[in-house]
Amino acid sequence: MSTPVTEFTKDQLKEGRDQFKVGDGVRVHTRVREGEKERIQIFHGICIAKKGSGIHETFTVRRIASGVGVERVFPVHSPNIEKIEVDRESVVMRAKMYYMRERIGKRASLVKEKRLVEQGR
Amino acid sequence: MSFLLIGKKIGMTQVFDENNRLLPVTVVEAGPCPVTQVKTVEKDGYAAVQIGFGVQKEQRLSEPEKGHLAKAGVDPVRVLREFRLAEGESYEPGETLTVEKFAEGDKVDVVAVSKGKGFQGVVKRYNFGGGQATHGSMTHRRGGSYGFAQDPGHIIKGKKMPGHMGHRRRTVQNLRIVGVRPEDNVLLVKGSLPGPNGSLVTVRPAKKTRKSAA
Numbered sequence: 001m002s003t004p005v006t007e008f009t010k011d012q013l014k015e016g017r018d019q020f021k022v023g024d025g026v027r028v029h030t031r032v033r034e035g036e037k038e039r040i041q042i043f044h045g046i047c048i049a050k051k052g053s054g055i056h057e058t059f060t061v062r063r064i065a066s067g068v069g070v071e072r073v074f075p076v077h078s079p080n081i082e083k084i085e086v087d088r089e090s091v092v093m094r095a096k097m098y099y100m101r102e103r104i105g106k107r108a109s110l111v112k113e114k115r116l117v118e119q120g121r
Numbered sequence: 122m123s124f125l126l127i128g129k130k131i132g133m134t135q136v137f138d139e140n141n142r143l144l145p146v147t148v149v150e151a152g153p154c155p156v157t158q159v160k161t162v163e164k165d166g167y168a169a170v171q172i173g174f175g176v177q178k179e180q181r182l183s184e185p186e187k188g189h190l191a192k193a194g195v196d197p198v199r200v201l202r203e204f205r206l207a208e209g210e211s212y213e214p215g216e217t218l219t220v221e222k223f224a225e226g227d228k229v230d231v232v233a234v235s236k237g238k239g240f241q242g243v244v245k246r247y248n249f250g251g252g253q254a255t256h257g258s259m260t261h262r263r264g265g266s267y268g269f270a271q272d273p274g275h276i277i278k279g280k281k282m283p284g285h286m287g288h289r290r291r292t293v294q295n296l297r298i299v300g301v302r303p304e305d306n307v308l309l310v311k312g313s314l315p316g317p318n319g320s321l322v323t324v325r326p327a328k329k330t331r332k333s334a335a
Contacts, residue, residue: 005132005148008300008307012137031141055135055143080141 009055014077022047025088026061031080040082043072048097062100123207125325126151126218127174132318146299146309151324154218155195168206175199220301220308227298228327235315237288247281291315295327
């Protein structure tokens with residue numbers, strides 16, 4: 001058989017882009033092009049989902065900006081991402097934290113699913 | 122410039138372009154295509170070039186095929202295709218066409234046989250609306266009226282009816298080449314192509330590019 005498709009995207013995969021998990025507070029440094037100039041913009045929020053694999057892999061970051069919930073989906077291996085910082089870790093019992101969308105107020109930014117693990121269960 | 126490359130559809134994936142956007146691409150293993158015969162107006166009545174593609178066991182070729190390929194000095198190939206020559210172009214038997222004929226940014230047409238869908242009704246085949254689902258309706262996925270009554274007394278030709286869908290030769294025009302990988306004989310073509318993975322495709326320079334782009 002011929003070479004699998006994944007071989008042709010290998011060189012576009014970025015290393016060290018798997019350092020965060022669902023539930024982590026992340027700061028995504030993205031390159032933004034404004035006319036000729038390029039600057040770094042930081043999107044700060046909670047990673048609520050990771051999807052796909054290989055070059056197709058994306059992650060969703062949710063934050064509350066000016067009282068409005070904002071979600072951005074980034075391709076994990078996007079060259080537009082300068083770096084991804086993790087500033088808060090948490091242990092979540094789910095792969096997708098879509099229930100965060102229902103939350104309002106203070107609870108919207110709280111991740112509290114640490115309980116089970118702390119108790120050693 | 123007229124030529125074509127025979128290839129195999131490998132599958133679809135995505136790549137980042139120069140603006141860092143993710144583009145959907147189809148990976149096509151195209152060529153190398155050795156020239157197996159050059160047809161001339163004097164000898165054959167028209168000017169064309171016949172090329173081959175793929176690797177074939179020698180035992181699977183018929184004797185006439187073996188002789189035909191031996192004449193051009195070409196190893197056994199799986200398929201042969203030909204394309205017409207424009208004025209003032211020439212190829213030699215034994216010469217090989219590769220993906221390097223194409224460059225990134227070129228527009229191409231891709232010809233392939235679409236996926237066979239079998240015998241399908243009009244809803245799937247021609248996007249008919251179908252009838253009501255409930256309220257006592259009995260025309261769920263029917264095609265409605267098929268025509269008139271005693272006058273004219275027959276169904277008009279070309280009436281869309283259920284039948285075999287897919288497995289037709291289809292051409293997709295003006296696809297952009299996103300990448301050329303000569304080391305793997307691979308073209309990355311933006312968008313989707315007809316047919317299942319592993320099927321035969323032919324890639325040629327686009328016939329109808331917009332003038333501003335050309």
